[in-house]
Structure formats: C-alpha cells, structure tokens
Amino acid sequence: MSKPVEIYAHRGCSGEFPENTMAAFEAACKIGADGIELDVQMTKDGEVVVIHDEQIDRTTNGIGFVKDFRYKQLKLFDAGSWFHPKFSRQTIPSLQDVLDLIKTSDSEMKVNIELKNDVLLYEGMEEKVLQCVQRSGMMDSVILSSFNFKSMGRMRELDNEIQTALLFEGIPSNIMEEARKVRANGLHSEASFAVSAAGKRTVEAGYPLRVFTVNQTDKLEDLARSGVSALITDYPGLFLENKSVPF
Template identity: 50%
Template sequence: MSNKVEIFAHRGISGLYPENTMAAFKAAAEIGAHGIELDVQISQDGELVIIHDERIERTTNGVGYVKDLTLNRLKQYDAGSWFHVDFQNERIPTLNEVLEWVKTLSYKLIVNIELKNDRIKYENLEEKVVRLIHELNLDQQCIISSFNRDSLKKIYEIDQKIETALLFQGVPTDVLNIAKNLHVQALHCEAVFAQSILGRKASLAGYPMRVYTINTLEDFHSLENTCASVVMTDFPQMFLSF
C-alpha cells in the first residue's frame, strides 16, 4: 500500500453519523477526508437522491421504494433518528445539494458517486448524473462507480472524460478484460482482490485500486503490501493519521 493512500468516507462518516446524510458528509470534510462515497437513485418525479437501499425503511421512518415516492414526500421523512436521537430531522439529500456544498469547501474533496441501479433500472440515471456534474463544473472531482456494467458502458458513451470505476466482489479472473472493455479508469474492490496476484497485475496495468469497506486497523494493515491507492471506510478518523 502506498504511503500516499487516500481515505474516502463511506456514505460519509457512517460509523458515527447516519449514512448518506449531510451530517455524515460534513463531518468527513471537517476531519479532512480525501473523499466521500455516496449512493444515487431517482425519485418518482425524476430527482437524484442520496440513499443506499432501494426501499427507505432501514434509514428513515418512512415506507416504500425510492422510485415510488416524490422528492417532496421523501423530504418529509426523518433520515437520522434511526441512528441516534441526536440526528433527528436529518433528511435525505439530493445529489445537487451535496455537490453544491462540495463547491463551497476550501479544499478539493473527491466525490465517489455510486449509481445504485444494479437491482432497479432508473431511466436516464447516467445522463442526469453526468449533466449535473457538468453544470456544477465538478468533472475533476467526481468519480462514477457501479456494479452495473451496462451503466458504466453508457457513461463512457455519454462522456469519455469523467472517471469511471468498476465495482465488484471477490477475485474474478476476467476482471481486467472487463475493465478494458468498459473503458473504466479504476477498480473498486474488496481487500481480497488487492491482496491477490490479480490485484498486483491490475496495478501494473495502470488501474488504481480503491478498497472497500475497511473498518478495523487489522484490515487496514493487511493492505500494507498491496498497491491500494484508496481505502473506503465508515471510520475515516481511524486512518487519516497513517
């Protein structure tokens, strides 16, 4: 692992704050995380909203699928109390709200936007995300990642300059061919891949490896002899001093 390994806050500082909320993202910026990771879906009325699950029960006091609820309805639900009463009235943010906030920061915070469309197909998700990134002039600060290969291919067709990353699990033997065919610039992988021979080959082939989700010092140190360039974690404060 490079001495210059960067730390991305997974769904914000989700170990200490309700995930994918402005509170979690702002806390990450306050401690100087190099980047934040967040998940994007589309509301019933076509708005880009930040939430991980396709249904809202786990992280709000509401019920239903994101795709079946308007932004106005989604904004009515409490997205913080499930984590702790101190975060009562946190709301589901939009991607626009997060990116507008990023532009106000005094340093270049990287935003890893994961397209959550591996289970539900969201019409024009790729176009909407790319358009917003362009409108806010954040092309150099955004990474778009997904498990959905068709989606990554579509991003490349829309804009070949925005960085894309392939998300995957385990150690797939064909991952380098897949990455090449999709024209992605990076691999978002588990520690087991970074530690493997294939991981070393990927690094030699020029693919940065961003490893998710590392939450213990033991797991962090297990990456010391790898070529991981980024560690994604729910507890970025644990690793920023290394």
Template identity: 35%
Template structure:
C-alpha cells in the same frame, strides 16, 4: 501506482461511524476531517429528482417504507433519516444530489467526489451526468456502478471521465470488456490479495479496498499495494495513518 505515503482515503457515505450515512452532517464531518474524497449513492424519485441514499428501499435508514423511486421528493422530505443512527440526529432529511455536493464543496471546494449510480436506468444516469456537466464538476468526479452498461454509456459520452468498476464476480451485469472501460476497481477487504491487485495494475487499473475501518483491517490490506482505501470510520483511520507516517 500511487505511493503508500500518499494513500488516498475515501469517506464511504461520508462519516457513518459517527453520523447517519449519506446525509449532509455525515458529508460535512468527513470533509472537515480531511478525507481525500467522499463517496455517495444516487437514486431517482418518482417526480424525477435525484436524491442521495444507499438503499433502494427506505426501511434501514429512515422511518419510511417502500422504494425510494416510488416516492416524490416532498414525500421523502417528510421522513426522518437520522434517528435510526441516534436520537441526536432526529429529523435529518434526505439530501438531493445538488444539496449533498454543495454542502461538501462549501467545506472544501476541491473535494474529489465518487458518485455511485444505484439505479439501472440510463435516463437517470444521463440526468446525473447532465447535472455534473452543468455544475462543471467532471474534473473532480469519478463515477461508479455495479452496472457495467451504465459505465459504458458514460465512457462513450465522456471519454475522459474517470470510471470505477468492480471485479467481475461483484458485477450485476458482467460484460467481456468490463475492464477495458474502467480506471479503477474496488475489492472487499476480506478478499483482497496482492496477486489480484497486481492483476489490475498490469491493466493500468487502480485498486481501492473497502471497507477499512480499524487498525486490524489496515494491517491486512497495506501489504497488497492498493492505491486507496474506502472507510466508514475516517475518524479512526486518519489518525492511525498519520501516526504511522503514512499521511
């Protein structure tokens, strides 16, 4: 188990406390702050492109309407993915998977990436994997999904690729052997216990907790012995950890 003094900090969708989530400004800011890894979400477009956004629909994080997968990349590029956060981010565009990764690696070439598959399609999962292979990024990527079927597919195709799953109660598709194929799991901050962390550690599965966005949340989770924290507010958490001698 990773020492608490080396507790990994993952930027959840970049730095959404200050920037529009899952956008290049958010990713660049998180990388510049010094997080250990950045997590983001991938969806397909109607014309077979891969874009980075969390929701399957457009309403929450843009001025668009409908499903991401029903629109072409060109149509998505016309939408504003920043003004919902603050007018200072007006006209921020949705990034493709390639653009998001290149922006992050331009800041830090060895940044670890957590790529979440939001779509249920195996074809989309294979498209993501093909890009990661061609870009030679498998050594600095962990794939994650609530769809265990996709994690099993990745395990068969890339036996050494790190995979993150979730406790059975969170899964879209619970399978009896779900814990046999993952290297890491993620437990919500309000639910995590030392007992559940020990359960996963006994199975050689690392544990992340999400979200940890302030000192109160950090105080709650630290005694549980997890291996990493995922935060929406790395600008808040990193200074606290440093002040406490945990970085």
C-alpha cells in the same frame, strides 16, 4: 515505496453519523477526508437522491420504494433518528445538494458516486448524474462507479473524460477484460482482491484500485504494500491518524 493511501468516508462518516446524510458528509469535510463515497437512487420525478437502499424503510421513518415518491415527499421523512434521536432533522439529500456542499467546503475532496442501478434499472440515471456533476463544476473530482458494468459503459459514451470504476465482489480473473470492454479506468474491490495476485496485476496494469469497506486499521499496511490507491471506510478519522504511510 508506496504512496500514501487516500481515505474515503463511506456514505460520509457513517460509523458516527447517519449514513448518506448531510451531517455525515459535513463531518467528512471537517476531518479532512480525501474523499467521500455515496449512493444514488432516483425518485418518481427524476431527482437523483443520496440513499443506499432501493427502499426507504431501513434509514428513514417512511416505508416504500424511492422510485415511488416525488422528491418533495421524500424530504418530509426523518433520515437520522434511526441512528440517534439527535439527528432527527436529517433528511434524504439530493446529489446536487451534496456536490454543492463539497464544492463550497474549500477542499480538494473527491466524490465517489455509486449508481445503484444494478437492482432497479433507472432509465436516464446516467444522464441525470452527469448533469448534476456538470452543474457543480466537479468533473475532475468525481469518480462514478456501479456493479452494473453496462451503466459505466453508457457513462463513457456520454462523457469520455469522466472517471469511471467497476464495482465487484470476490476475486474475478477477468475483471481487467470487463473494464476494457466499457473503458472503465478504475476498479473498486474488497480487500481480499487487493492483496491477491489478480489484484496486484490490475495495479501493475495501471488501474487505480479502491477498496471497500475497510474498518480495521491493521489491514492498512498490507493494502498499502499492494498498491491500493484508496480505501473506503465508515471510520475515516481512525485511518487519517495513520496517514503517514508509506511503508
């Protein structure tokens, strides 16, 4: 019998709140999600901030690259009105702010931090992220992931205990070999991989398999049967209603 699948809020409750904002993460805490997923970039002055894109154009009223702004400048931009005017006071949070929120929310929520360093190679990002996690006292609750496999290897060199996961698309046949190379202890995939023969082999080998981004509850049964550890969704509330799985 399968264990219940954990439900992670993708960029917070991003189906109902502006993604990667404190409002979205607070909502995830309120509904009792098992975890949140968020993305980090780095500012000009080395602050780790929570935003998906390398540029701020899509989710704020500003224009330009995150790396070209100091954090105090980024905080001036509106990161919520693009979603709905009622969120006009939302800003780009720092990673430290989000970790502190989860730490003080009196929950056992896990935090999946995706390092967005596969497009821009932010020098020192691994060290900065690890410092934030250590300051928050959440070493046992954090999972670090990236499409940049070398970055996860670097993270393992910095701390041998932190949980790391490789992010990938499609159905690669050699993903366990890649994980072994950088000593990653988790895999984050699309649903198609999870239900494939290759996906089932990774589960049998003991790798936690977390699936992104699943927004239809009719896929939950198949994923649970495949041994998926968690699914990452824009609408965690919908899946929490079905958390009586196993099948």
